[in-house]
Amino acid sequence: MTTQLESPSPARPGSLGEHLRRNKSVFGFDLAASLVVFLVALPLCVGIAVASGVPAELGIVTGIVGGIVVGCMPGSTMQVSGPAAGLTVLVASTIAQHGLAMLGVVVLGAGLLQIVMGLTGVGTWFRAISPSVIQGLLAGIGLVLILGQIYPIGGLDQPSSTGAKFARLPELFHAVFTTPAGRAGVTIAVATLLVMALWARLPNRLRIVPAPLVGVAFAAVLTYVLGLPLETIRVGSLLETLNVPSPADFGAVTSFAVLGSILTFALIASAESLFSAAAVDRMHDGPKTRYNAELVAQGTGNAVCGVLGALPMTAVIVRSTANVHAGARTKLSRVLHGCWLLLFVMLLPGLLSYIPLATLAALLVHAGWKLLGVRQVAALFREQRSEAFILVLTAGTILATDLLIGVLTGIVAAVIKTAWEVSGLSVEVEHEDDHARVRLHGNATFLRLPQLQDRLEQLPRTRSAHVDMTLLRHLDRACHQAIEHWAEQRRKDSCDVELAKPGTS
Known part of the structure; x- marks a missing residue:
């Protein structure tokens, strides 16, 4: 009797064999994309933390949570979460009002509110907000960011209020031209921005390392070689930096001021995340965002950040765009980027101490300029004056008051405009x-x-x-x-x- 050996049959669609082969084929893409996103996220996490008035490590903690925790949850596939430049103003204001100890309580409360909003289906309604209000929100954040970050470039502390920022401009100009720290800060900031601009013009095959990291590295080397009198990032232990809220801190939750901060964080972070999702969905052909599930994921991430006393998070369009353009295929890329941040802060934290604060301020000024969207604003003025008015009203109110009042003002103006037209x-x-x-x-x-x-x-x-x-x-x-x-x-x-x-x- 002879025995006939059967050749292995090809794996059926949906079988374990096909799943393993598909995962193996996309792993390389996700690994490469995660490294690119990590290199983009690292300087921004640190810069946003410093601009918010908290230790640099807390920004990295938020990036780690955004990558590992939110990255594993359903909702969006390609967008990457972490500390956002748009929340720096809100964080700084909250710390000035309630102290650093209350930051965790506010972020935790905002995260829990986001979870409730997602579970009750509120996430879908964020898609109904006027684009002019959103552009105004981003432009207002950009203006506040630029106005605040020009002070660290000049070697001065950032004023706390908008009025003080305008009032101290003569002092800033004087410091830039007369003090060693001011002249060195402007030199390093300009050098950082020039390197980033030139790097972005290189062919794609040469731009393996992201432009922000190249600019920061160049500025750090230049500062060290020339011995420039610039303040650099102060780095400590990650565990020692955690700002875990104490039971006594939760007693202030009943305060209307604290509740207002929680509501503001939840609304602004949710809006920024879901608007980012809409933009990222247009960049790829994969599964689209489930808005309510994404809101729950963002809320979970903020709740974890609140427990750790870290910065609040949103989905960040810069990191998300880098993730898509780097060829990511699945959620693995954003999870791995969080792992790289964790390994870096554990193994190589000393490298951060070479980065001058003026360089990080230059990065945030660049981010603020991009948020302004000057070309889009100019086009809106040419095409729809009424929509442009809502944009300017929203941005101006944010600059004069705060984010929540500015956004609510813009929404009311948009509703009145629509009601009048209808x-x-x-x-x-x-x-x-x-x-x-x-x-x-x-x-x-x-x-x-x-x-x-x-x-x-x-x-x-x-x-x-x-x-x-x-x-x-x-x-x-x-x-x-x-x-x-x-x-x-x-x-x-x-x-x-x-x-x-x-x-x-």
């Missing part, structure tokens, strides 16, 4: 001899009440009048009462008034 009302008037006819088209809402009343009151006195409302798409109570009141007054003057209401023929 409530278009046409009032056609005809009169001959002793008869007048009024035809109403469109939407008769309280916003158009002055227009409607003016046209009705201008009608000449006649023996009869007919008001045709059958073509109205909407008639609210205010306009309805105004028409009824006008008809009643005319009837007292012996005028026969006939009202044809919507829904009648």
Whole structure:
């Protein structure tokens, strides 16, 4: 008897063999992308922490949590989370108001609120916010970021309020031209930005290392070689830097100021993350973001950051874009980027002490300029003046007050603008001899009440009048009462008034 050996059959679609082969084929892409994202994230994590007024290590902790914790959760596949430049102003303001010890409580509360919002389906509603408000939000953050970070470049401490930042500009200019630290800081900042700009113009095959890291490395070497009198990053132990909230800190949660900070963090972080998701989804052909699941993931990450006393996180468009362009295929790339951050801060923390603060400030000024979106703003002014007004109003209010008031102001302005446009009302008037006819088209809402009343009151006195409302798409109570009141007054003057209401023929 002979035995016939069967050749191994090809793996069926969806089988374990195919799954392993597919994972092996994409692992190389994800590994390479994770290294690129790590190199982009490292200087930004440190710079955002320093600009926020917290130890540099807390920014890296947030990057680690954003990579490992949020990276493993469902929601989005390609976008990468970490500390965001847009929250530096909010963090600095919170620390100034409540102290560093309360930062963890606020971030934890914001994370829990994000989880509740995601579970109740609020995440989808963030897609309904006017793009002009979002552009205004980003532009306002960019303005505040630039205005604040020019002070560390000049060797001065950043003022706490917007008014003080403007008031101290003469002092800054004086320091830049007369003090060694000011001159050295400007030199290093300009050198950093020039290197980044030149690096970005190189062919893609040569730009293996991201431009921000090249700029930071060049500035660090230049500062060390020339012995420039610049303050550098102070690095300590990661575990010793953790700012875990104590039970006594949670007693202040009932304060309206703290609750307001929690709400502000949750709304701004959620908006930035979900708007980033919408942008990143347009960059790749993979699975699209599930908004509510992503909001839960972001909330979980912020809750963990709150427990550790670290910075709040959002999905960051810069890192996410680098992840997509580097060829990432799965979530593994963003998880690995968090692992590289953890290994770096454990094994090579001393390298951070060579980076001058002026260089990190230059990075954030560059990030603020990109947030401004000057070209997009100019295009909006050319195409839609009303939308541009909402953008400027939002950005200006953020600069003058704070993020939450600025965003709410922009949303209210956008709602009013939309209501005004939607409530278009046409009032056609005809009169001959002793008869007048009024035809109403469109939407008769309280916003158009002055227009409607003016046209009705201008009608000449006649023996009869007919008001045709059958073509109205909407008639609210205010306009309805105004028409009824006008008809009643005319009837007292012996005028026969006939009202044809919507829904009648």
